[in-house]
Amino acid sequence: MAVKVLVVDDSSFFRRRVSEIINQDPMMEVIDTAKNGKEAVEKAASLRPDVITMDIEMPVMDGISAVREIMAKTPTPILMFSSLTHDGAKATLDALDAGALDFLPKKFEDIARDKEEAISLLQQRVKAIARRRVFASPARHVPVGGSSATPSPAGGATSSLRAPLRTPLSTSTPERSSGTAPSAPANFKRSGKQYQLMAIGTSTGGPVALQTVLTQLPADFPHPILLIQHMPATFTAAFASRLNGLCKIAVKEAEDGDVLRPGTAYLAPGGRQMLVDGRPGGARIRIMDGNDKVNYKPCVDITFASTAKIYGDKVLAIVLTGMGADGRDGARLLHGHGSVIWAQDEASCVVYGMPQAVVKAGLAAEVLPLDKIAQRIMVEIKG
Structure with missing residues (x-):
């Protein structure tokens, strides 16, 4: 059975580009796209994809907030796309804190020597995280369209979660990933x-x-x-x-x-x-x-x-x-x-x-x- 993928990005060009790459692999199928985080949350609930690819900066609801909502309501393996900048790094780390499993830069040429390598890398990453079971994480309320990043004492940005993560990435039992007693x-x-x-x-x-x-x-x-x-x-x-x-x-x-x-x-x-x-x-x-x-x-x-x-x-x-x-x-x-x-x-x-x-x-x-x-x-x- 093909891996069902939901592609989320506010750029129609990028949605089309990612969809074409994923659909080239006979083991995967893009079942729908969404242009903002709010649509992503709704379509994750209604379509139940196996994997979601998610942009970070989007109107209506940003990608980090969408990841939190999805992981709280309909946990799904999520691959983030981000810019290779300092701000992009902090936002990507926030997305991983929120429950995303992996990330790739939006400019594929930054991590690949040629087009074929970039295509193969994206396909491999999607299929790899599709194999993981993820479980619900506690919802944390943030303003719609806003990031949870807050200044840290060390001078960097950290997520609003200031303790060791009981993370959705720990997938062996629902108890471990839900934030309950260790x-x-x-x-x-x-x-x-x-x-x-x-x-x-x-x-x-x-x-x-x-x-x-x-x-x-x-x-x-x-x-x-x-x-x-x-x-x-x-x-x-x-x-x-x-x-x-x-x-x-x-x-x-x-x-x-x-x-x-x-x-x-x-x-x-x-x-x-x-x-x-x-x-x-x-x-x-x-x-x-x-x-x-x-x-x-x-x-x-x-x-x-x-x-x-x-x-x-x-x-x-x-x-x-x-x-x-x-x-x-x-x-x-x-x-x-x-x-x-x-x-x-x-x-x-x-x-x-x-x-x-x-x-x-x-x-x-x-x-x-x-x-x-x-x-x-x-x-x-x-x-």
């Missing part, structure tokens, strides 16, 4: 392994997954943390600022020459590669343009591989939700040096590709649900 603590035991660094790689679904994990870590976390999230260059500064405002640990966009310090998470800048140089205890971050032949910038494999050279068996590496297999080869190098790799479980992933690649390669020491990862980290690191 599940009971697991009976984890410390392995006795000693660590000097933690590294986390992720892609589709990663912004909310990272927020879920990092907001539960204490300010005195004893090791530096490297974060590799597939994300455009204009998005990573806003994302780091948002996390910094929500977390007890410090979070910053990594810069060339940064000295790795305990209790600080360093987010790889979009469009470039993040490596580690030096010796444990005084290691520094190196930011490089990298090889144009590498599919991902930043690339989890590249960062993981560099940590293996410097830290050997003292790395705890975690692969979270994402499309593809980035992280598998780097995890293999870490595993070969004696470091430990964990993977997010399928039920709580938006897309199980990256963790699945690590699990199938036999590299994952543990496979964990998203809502248990922070707890497991604290047991393993601090006992």
Whole structure:
């Protein structure tokens, strides 16, 4: 059965363009379009599409407000389209907070080398999120046509939700995604392994997954943390600022020459590669343009591989939700040096590709649900 898609955008040209691309794939069908958020909410309820593509800036009701309404009334996987600007980044992160599963830039040429690659990428993203079950999230009332973004103490914009998300992206049970009481603590035991660094790689679904994990870590976390999230260059500064405002640990966009310090998470800048140089205890971050032949910038494999050279068996590496297999080869190098790799479980992933690649390669020491990862980290690191 074909994936049924509702396309939402105030531009008739863009609605037509996206519809043509989706309809080229025999496994998908655009069943209708909407020109604003209000129409999107109504058509989501009446047509029950499998996926919705959603613009952010629209008249009558904006895309962020529409996402909230849809996730509260008729939960549906949603792919956002946004501009690659600082304001576009903040709005996109608000949309992910509201319950959208993924995003793409409106200018496809910004993420693709040619027309065929752009078409394939959009089709893959729609089909990937169509496989996910999503559940209702609590409705949060905002003015029609307005965004919920509010200034944060860190200077960036954050959503009006100031606590760790009980997010629609956690799809394994309705209880977990609805914002009700967290599940009971697991009976984890410390392995006795000693660590000097933690590294986390992720892609589709990663912004909310990272927020879920990092907001539960204490300010005195004893090791530096490297974060590799597939994300455009204009998005990573806003994302780091948002996390910094929500977390007890410090979070910053990594810069060339940064000295790795305990209790600080360093987010790889979009469009470039993040490596580690030096010796444990005084290691520094190196930011490089990298090889144009590498599919991902930043690339989890590249960062993981560099940590293996410097830290050997003292790395705890975690692969979270994402499309593809980035992280598998780097995890293999870490595993070969004696470091430990964990993977997010399928039920709580938006897309199980990256963790699945690590699990199938036999590299994952543990496979964990998203809502248990922070707890497991604290047991393993601090006992």
